[in-house]
Amino acid sequence: MVHEFSDADYNIPDVLHVSEAYGGGVQSAMSRYIENSPRLVHQVLVRTRTEHDIAEVCSARAVCYNGTLPGFLVAARTHISQSRPPIVHLHSSFAGLLRMFDFGPDIKIIYTPHAYAFLRRDCSLLARGVYKLAESALSKRTQTIAAISPFEAASAAKMAGKSTEVVYLPNVVPHVARPAPSSPASNKRFKVVMAGRISAQKDPAFFAMTARAAHSDVKWTWVGDGDADMRNELERAGVTVTGWLPNDLVKQQIAEADLYLHSAKWEGAPITVLEAAAVGTPVLARGVQSMEGLGYLLTDDCPRAAAQAVDRFFSDSNYRRTAQAATEDSVLVHSPVIQSAALTALYGRAG
Structure with a gap:
């Protein structure tokens, strides 16, 4: 179904955020950008992906499109050309395709790949070669x-042209009250968690094999759901899979854990890891290139x-x-202070 834009959709914001992959970590990151630059008027133009929606309330006005990817790109180009916001912030690779169009020198284009x-x-x-060439x-x-x-x-700096500026914009999560710390030396059974969609990116097979190989008396838990075969592999390894939970219960599961083990095969800057750190749960992360430099203790891959x-x-x-x-x-x-x-x-000088 194609969304028909109304005249109200073309009210000019200071920053227009555009994403084809609206959901999960991208959705959370965009909410933080809006939250941590409150003096500006933001608008969100997204292609809806209900299966990835994390039910996070966005304070900015949203314009949604429910059609195909090519249709979304055409609609987004039209929207930008007609509303002409001073800043267009593109989120994720497919929205980044809008960089092929010349919107003129009066519109600043910002692109965040999110991996x-x-x-x-x-x-x-x-396919990966085509993505790299593009x-x-x-x-x-x-x-x-x-x-x-x-x-x-x-990675961006290696590909950047002479007129391309590369900056670091760290992901953040809101400040949260930390639970009272518990001692790992207590008699309770230790708990190790991973949170996210059960998918190739998060690599549940790695988590399952780690659970099988570990000798510690640990309760292994995956917070989330997804691919049925991958879920079965986790459960065969003795991992408890919670299924989809509301955000507050996800954070509770992470806060109750003794260790957060991040098993993803490739990443941007995962929000769930930040949520673990924010509530005081120590993090170990799989030693893949994309996790280097984020500050967490890494294991071998x-x-x-x-x-x-x-x-x-x-x-x-x-x-x-x-x-x-x-x-x-x-x-x-x-x-939030650093991100602001x-x-x-x-x-x-927008706004």
């Missing part, structure tokens, strides 16, 4: 690439090494303190 599509491991080498070509256009991780910023790291976390107090300290340091960098300052610089 480049060419990092995907659930598609062919040919990103390389579009990165030569006049724009600002606002990367959400040091790895993403480095294999399930057996991850299992050894989990065992060491529960048996070695020094290692546990190292993981906790790294997690605490990440909270200082990924804070970055957004002030990014959006400049």
Whole structure:
């Protein structure tokens, strides 16, 4: 179904956010950008993806489109051309295709990949090559690439043209009250969690193999749902799968855990990891390139090494303190105050 824009849809905001992949971490990140630049008028133009909706209330006026991807790109181009906001912030690779159009020097184009599509491991080498060629070509256009991780910023810088600015825009989560800390030395059974969609990106097979290889007496929990075969693999490994939960219960599951183990095969700057850090749950992350530079303690990129790291976390107090300290340091960098300052610089004199 094609959305017919009304005259009210063309009210001019200071910043127009455009996303084809509205849901999950992108949805959360966009809400924080809006929340942490409150002096500006924001509008959101998105292609709805109800299966990824995290039910987070967005304070900005939203214009939705329910058609195909090509139809969305045409509609978004028309919307931008007619409303002419001073800043257009494109979110994710497919919305980034709008960089092929020339909207004129009076519109500042900002692009945030939220994990480049060419990092995907659930598609062919040919498809990844096409994604890389497209990103390389579009990165030569006049724009600002606002990367959400040091790895993403480095990737952008390698492709950037002479008229491309690359900046770092860290993801954040709202401040939350931390629960009273519990000691890992207590007699309770330790709990290790991972949260997210059961999908190739989050790699539940890695989590399942880690659970099988670990020797510690641990309750392994996956917070979320998704692919049925992948869910079965988790459950066969003894992992409890909660299914989809409201946001407050997801955060409760994370806060009650002794350790958050992030198993994703590729990433941008995952929101669930930030949520774990915010509530004081120590983080261990799989040692993939995209997680480097975010400040978390990394394991080697294999399930057996991850299992050894989990065992060491529960048996070695020094290692546990190292993981906790790294997690605490990440909270200082990924804070609303830091993001607000970055957004002030990014959006400049808009508004």
